[in-house]
Amino acid sequence: MGLVQSAASGSGRRRLTRRRALAGVGAGLGAAAFLAACGGDSKSGSPQVSEKELPKERGSDLLAATTDTSAQAVPGGTYQHFEPSEIQGFDPHRPGSARTQVIANYTYLRLLKKKTRFDGKAPDEVTGDLAESWEFSPDGLQLTFKLRPNVIWDRRAPTNGRAVDAQDVKFSADRFLAMSPNAVNFFNSKSKAAPITAVEMPDPRTVVLKLAFPYVPLLATFTRNLNLWILPREAEGGFNPQTESRGAGPWVLDKYTPSASIEYKKNPDFYEKGRPFLDGWSTPIITEYAQRLAQFRAGSIWGGVVRQEDVLDVKKDFPQLLMVQGEYLTDSPLLFFGYRGPFKDVRLRQAVSYLIDRDLLAETLSDSAKFQAAGLPKALRINSHIGAGWPEWLDPMGGEFGPNARYWKQDVAEAKKLAQAAGVTGKPELKFYFPSDGYTATYQQTVPILAQMINEAGIWDVKLTPLNYQNEYIPKIHFGGEAVGAWDGVALTPAAQGDDAGHQLQVQFHSTGAATRQPPGEDPRLDQMIDAQLREANPQRRTQMIQEIQRYLPTTMIAAPVFYQGANYSLFWPWAGNAGAVRGGAVPASETYPYFWFDKATYDKTKP
DSSP states (O other): OOEEOOBSSOSSOOOOOHHHHHTTOOSOOOGGGOOOOOOOSOOOBOOEEOGGGSOOSTTGGGSOOOOOOGGGOOOOOEEEOOBSSOOOOSOTTSSSOHHHHHHHHHHOBOSEEEOOBSSSSOOOOEEESSEEEEEEOTTSSEEEEEEOTTOBOOSSTTTTTOBOOHHHHHHHHHHHHHHOGGGGGTBTTTOTTSOEEEEEEEETTEEEEEESSOOTTHHHHTTSTTSOOBOOGGGTTTSOTTTOOOOOSSEEEEEEETTTEEEEEEOTTOSSTTOOSSSEEEEEBOOOHHHHHHHHHTTSSOBSOOOHHHHHHHHHHOTTSEEEEOOOOOOOOEEEEOTTTGGGSHHHHHHHHHTOOHHHHHHHHHOHHHHHHTTOOOOEEEOOSSOTTSTTOOOTTSGGGOGGGGGGSOOHHHHHHHHHHTTOOSOOEEEEEEETTOSOHHHHHHHHHHHHHHHHTSSSEEEEEEEOIIIIIIIIIISOTTSTTOSSSEEEEOOOOOSSHHHHHHHHHSTTOTTOOSOTTSOHHHHHHHHHHHHOOOHHHHHHHHHHHHHHHHHHOSEEEOOEEEOOEEEEOTTEETTTTOBOSSOHHHHTGGGOEEOHHHHHHHOO
């Protein structure tokens, strides 16, 4: 397995600095508009090493044991957290900010969820949420759910504590189909690549899904925060789900003050008795990282704040902090293209891929050398067209990938040859679109670095082009307007994640995927390859098919993977019981937060 590791000494490889990342990109935007990667002027190499070769002992005393402490948990207390940006509402079916689907997991349920683990490892099983059990028919064309009998809606009007039933599931499925752009991954009426043809409810506790064909990742798709949240049918005229919430999840929306805070309290009727441990969850809206960091240092925020470049310094200042290491993630940020202009020519898409120094980007953003100098493992994996955290991931820098691995290596000369062959002359303008008011700090750091890497080759004159997230970037670029790619330029998508590796391929690269980068009919062969693995029941054969798609995608380069995955480090105050030990999937408020608890005795001893 090929991995990237920063080294203190090296082979003359350059290292990006903040000034270098911001300079030379012609958009008339000052440094205040972006937070580029920090780094010194020291040179670094990037030898390919395996995780087994990384040092594991010197820094081990910095890491906290990931041990489940639920047996010692004392009920009570309010967790002090934060929201990083103003929200776009509470309705998880409405198109718009992905943050809306994230906060839905405080108050609403899904049919299924990821099974919480208590050993600090990422979950790898599906378990019931609203569903108590489920069963496929022998031919794989019907999936039957039995709902839990002890789930009730919010006791406030208009739901008034009534039982959740199959009609609510059918109502939510119909509403999701009508409103959500993600319905294309579920319903055959939206896409022939999606499986569900009908939702039936033979009795109040039974929901039956009729399928057009067997669909291997179907159970996993129900666990994602972007997909089917179950709302009460009173959401149709009984209350406004955009400004209120009436759920059956572990938390109740208590108070929302726009631009200020969101307050949750525990749901005393949650189906898992004795959970949550905490009485509430407080999330003031704090948009500036410096302010969040200051509040974390003061103990006013309990965790989830510190960026990688600051982790070791903050840990040094506060040795009592719990430091835990995560796992490789499965998201796959992509540099994608507008097809209205010259990028209909695959040679130009491949040329852009040749201009990206992925090793350098990974080294610069991750600060991996700093962690390894402290004796802490921080090997980095470069994404293929799927995220490097999936078991089916093929290392594009490794021998198993095959000859198309060449597109992952920076080769400016080859990029210029392709551009010349495609007829590019005179250094035309290339717009690099990005949301000026959305996504994470890492995203905002990455955009100008990528723009400069493309600009330095002299093929295009790159212009950073900021757009309003909600009104311009999402409808015109991210979802492509009237047709995918109906714009001219390049953009960076942060992480349109699927629910397993094959589903991620469907979401991003099938011509009908919810966040596809392929215009309709651009690559029928790719559609066929993706369809085939979604129906393949043999796990080993399906893995081979997913890996073959990874080898094939560079020949069409629908989008260019540019990012990496590292097992990042997080810091928590030690009174945040079970933080770091309890792990769920992409929806922590319902899968892990119910098991967090407030250790007041430790708080009294260690608060700053």
